[in-house]
Amino acid sequence: MKAFTICEGYAAPLMHDNIDTDLIIRIERIAKLKRGEFAPWAFEANRYFADGAEDPSFVLNQVPFRKAQILISGANFGCGSSREMAVWSIEEFGIRCIIAQSYGDIFFGNCLQNGVLPITLEQNQINALAKVAASGATVKVDLQTCTISTVATGAISFAFPEAQRQALLTGFDEVDQTLKIVSQIDRFQQEDRRVRPWVYTVG
């Protein structure tokens, strides 16, 4: 997995609550595209008119946010479908960090699997940050110090669960980490097989 330490760049404000993963990437794209092909289709319904032309009123079509590395949003970002392609499409577009009031739980987990940092802040902090970001100022996110900085706001601290923070900072592969304790897993299964035999047999 790609490690996350520091990210500095433009931050696009998408100031709505409940941005769902169906909106981020449509079902038709999921079925047809592979990892690496999703960037043009992130937020498809917002970015393009029905004839395929770009909608200039959508923030990700505007300068400098066409090159945004950070998204700022409201509550319940990434709610709905578990499709990991929602994270892939955002990440392939160039976004490394999301700052929102809250996240759909499944989307939050999917971010961690892809080196995308989902930061949670209070509504008033987000509003202040969005205002600065909308002016085109750059935003610096540092996971080592857990701070978000802009010239206008100074450093804002954020909290992040420690185990997940370490995983992002190192970029270790989770499967490799778990396979190191495979003997413990085997022991659990042997004991569980004795206690709940019906779980391991059929009919």
Place this chain on the structure above:
Amino acid sequence: MVDTLREQTTRMKIQRFDIEDGRQGIVHVIGPEMGLTLPGLVIVCGDSHTCTHGAFGAIAWGIGSSELVHVLATQTIRQRRPKTMRVNFNGTPSEGVAAKDLILYLIGVLGTSAGIGYAVEFSGPAIRQLDMEGRMTLCNLSIELGAKMGMIAPDEVTFAYLQGLEFAPRGEQFDLAVESWKLLASGADAVFDKEVDIDVAAVKPQVTWGTSPEHAASIDATVPDPVAESDLARRASLEGALAYMQLEAGQPIDQIPIDHVFIGSCANSRLSDLQSAARVVKGRRIAPNVTGWIVPGSLKVKRQAESEGLDRIFLDAGFEWREPGCSMCVGANGDLVGPGQRCVSTSNRNFVGRQGPGALTHLASPAVAAASAIAGTIACPEMIGYK
């Protein structure tokens, strides 16, 4: 995609219920109906409505592709311990109020962010009265409350449902399992991080009017006025929802004309759902401008329904009787609601564009969806003379 799945499952000796297999259907319908879903299991699947299986007292939730790889490679998944919430459904629901109404009502009251970070237990006398299919409908929409896991403690209703199913334990093993399953319920002294009480006697049939499941209202209500919302950002979002849905504040919900009715999805495509819709439809005709689809959740449900003659009731009324799958819930495989077309759907998501670009979705129970097809407007069964 299907070819790859066939190839990989064959190579890895993973049992597959393919299209020609008599047991094929939506995973959240066939897992339970075959007895693969059991109390006390940890169940994950690459679909957010995996919370459905919590109806059996399993810990079940949806995951993305990377976590799926981890599960297949290690037989484990890494999780942070969730916070706990208990929702007590107290009292007895009125006639005509279904499990779908109870959960839409709850989401309408608490909002779609309320369950974020929580595993939710649904409890109380109204839950105990539900059959397993009703419990699955209720748990199915946990994720729409924001909770990726929702569950109901297993009881005699659960055990009776499981007995004799193809993959459920048999004989002595079943008795042993039941003894273990009886220990799964929360203790009387259990403490939850959050507790919510709902009086179900106050719940009427629910319909959504907007673009989030939290935009739920009683069917006899009017479309709410965004001006009543003091938070300006939230007001703007309500106005956006009404504009997308082509509705005006103050409009009576049960007079909104519709174009489509979809009865199906992992929320409401089981036999009892089709029976409930068929009772309303029997002897009536679908409104001339409405296209009505019935999509059973599995081949087994389809065959059971046909053996009871439900297919004839729907076909005689002018519905289409279709093949099992997710269909119009997610706008998959070309099963789309057209732009600006309005659909009463028994599915679980009314997001912008979910049923197709520009599609307008109203979530409801099977009985309300059936009555709406007959009336040609959003309607409850009483409005078309059903008693």
